Amino acid sequence: MENNHHELKKGLLPRHVQFIALAGMIGTGIFKGSSDTLNIAGPSVIFTYLIGGLLLFIVMAALGEMAIAFPNHNVQLLLYRAFGFKLSFITGWLYWINWTIVITVELLAAGSFLQFWYPSIPLWLLSLICAAVIIGINLFPVKYYGELEFWFAGIKIIALVAFIFLGALIIFGVFPSDIGDPLANYTAHGGFFPHGVSGMLSAFLVVMFSYGGAELIGVAVTETKDAERVMPSIIKGAVWRVIIFYIFPILIICGIMPWNSVNGQESPFVQVFTMTGLPGAAHVMNFILLTAVLSAANSGIYATSRTLFSMAKSGVAPKGLMRTSSNGIPFIGLMITSLCLLVGVFFAYISPSNIISYLMTIPGFTIMIVWIGICSAHLKLRPQYKVTPSFRVKWFPYTTIIAIVVLSLIFIGFILTPNNIIGSTVSLLIVGILVVLSLKAKKK
Template identity: 75%
Template sequence: MKKNQQNLQKGLLPRHVQFIALAGMIGTGIFKGSSDTLHIAGPSVIFTYLIGGLILFIVMAALGEMALAHPNHNVQHLIHKAFGDRVSFIVGWLYWINWILVTVVELLAAGSFLQFWLPDTPLWLLSFICAIVIVGINLFQVKYYGELEFWFAGIKILALIAFILLGFSLLFGIIPSGLHHPISNYTNHGGFFPNGISGMFSAFLVVMFSYGGAELIGVAVTETKDSERVLPSIIKGAVWRVIIFYILPILIICGIMPWDKVTGADSPFVQVFGATGLPGAAHIMNFVLLTAVLSAANSGIYATSRTLFSMAQSGIAPKWLEKTSKNGTPITGIMMTSICIAAGVYLAYLTPGQVIGYLMTIPGFTVMLLWIGICAAQLKLRPLYQDQPHFKVKWFPFTTIFAVVSLGAIFIGFLLNPNNVIGSIVSISTLLILVVLSFFYGKKRIHTTNLSFNQNKESAI
């Protein structure tokens, strides 16, 4: 095989990577998942997003530090360097499964947004059409993918800014509306903590799912020009913008309409504009939401295909997944991802009413495990740096340990929560299967290595 068919192209510019990370985090989690978090915690979910944002910042800083200390290493490479084949096998495949589920959720959400205009068309058919479009986009050169994702993400960021400006204008009466005493919605209907502190913490699973995608910066770093120079500013900018883009819209939604009136049928964003009576606003917002989730699905296919490619390079996935097209696209990884996404969309045919809710809980578990792996890798690798990076996590190791303990506590709490039985069973079963497979893989790898060594020895004789 030609050498250029074994390497990814460095076609992503800093602005592409910045918006790819934002695109991965701003999707179904905020536009549709916010209805779930509001139902669980009410207005107090704002604190859940703030605490989750603090953990997110620590994880991203740890990832950025390691990426600078070990140039051209993505997330999977770094975990492999820290813990070796077996842990890398488990985390790599877990991350791939996570993004498969996330991508399916985003495509199903896209289908549900299309049903706003096509209510009689089945969810599975609309989602399948969206999947074909997104897979086609990922077959182009990475620079074209990055440029398209830049504009995709730009649309939803501009829409969120417009929503924030318009929402606050409605809340403060700058724009006339039918709202009466909107601020009272924060304290009425059970108060700011309608389900208590426990309700606030119960929303963490969907919040973790929502923030998942930030680590895409660590996946895209191997295809980014001048990554050592621009990575710290990209990380800081992405984290703070996402926190703002989550918290301010939630504040607006809770102010304009009672939190207990938010339903899961439509996005809370569409509900808010529909309730204000502004002509055509709900249709415009629904179009923006459709663009947003397609953007997140686009990032998902990018993440899954690159994860398979890097695992094949590390030897913990079949070598045929390392094959790339002439333009440097990991073609076999995209095809394998597409097959799995098609299977996920088929679930919408079987259970169209519940599938999005079920699938949205599972990535929350896998994101927490991945983030724990990133922090643990930093704890392991920091003393081994040959060259000290100019960007480091402050107050190490206490900040990183805080993130690990917090994520571990959230993870255990949700395993013990009876409301998360299905997600817990699926997540733990998947983890156990990967652990078992890692032992079989380890034996196979040792056998292959010894066989290769013996053959080389006989050849030398």
């Protein structure tokens, strides 16, 4: 299976890259995590998604600009170029840990959706089966992975559009349903801001987890044909689509059902379709949600294996991780990630009821650190451009500085919030360990 190849193959088309990034962003965060954000903030969570979307656009634009200025540089290599070995070591491994946890969350969510049909089978076993399927997919050449991910992501995007369309018809009374006055749900049950502005701000952690995955474009760029030409349109298209696919569904959910009736046991999307009384609709939606989270996990395994390859290339990780299969797949990195997923499945065996909620808070912290790193690298590298990129961030450096400040304030706020004590402790512990290791590590 393995040989001495040390190069990835440029097999991804523009549509593959766009949908890979969308796949990473549209997964458990919206389909399962929306129940958490609604419980935290009520209908006002749409403002949290809007603010998060603006930050997302700045980060994506900065990343796209740097990717054009420095061809064949993904996120980790850009950070290495900007800040050198130690910071690149910390952020590279942090990004890998982040995505490993995200994949675990997605696979556990997939297992929970399967329990809708097979309630007697334990969560850990269903999640393990899902993990085996996704790992198998990633052993194929990247062009096949990209094509499969394109259709995977396409299913959930079509499902979200259908959900928005059907929900709007129900809310405005065009489609008959058992729901009395849908519009009243926006202001009843404590109002639009049931937990005040503080509740809205408290939802940021899950929102940032949800939007994490946008930077996958910066990972996939090294395997993309004509990256400079297609990158601007990919970034612009991905951002506005994600904002729409988060905000509109939340508005639909809050209109059709009281926000405080979201139970967290099953997806709010399935709850909505169950309430409409449409025969078989909940089963169809549950199948779509299953493909959606498997798609996000698929993107995550792609991200982790390529991040390990990139770190090995820059000397931040052992050189052995650069070895690829005859298909150009970083096989060793893929296997390391797979072993870590088994640990996540083991945690599901220990604590099946709380594991998803606990794990979902950690990537929210780590993705903020990575995003701050991307924006900081943008400030550092802009003066070093040898050629002016065709795509540039407007109102530089103010937009980039604003993003750094806001992300930093969100990060500090959540560390100081008592409800996030488990996630913040684990995240700070991970960062602390990586800092110590970076001081002792030497370039491979």
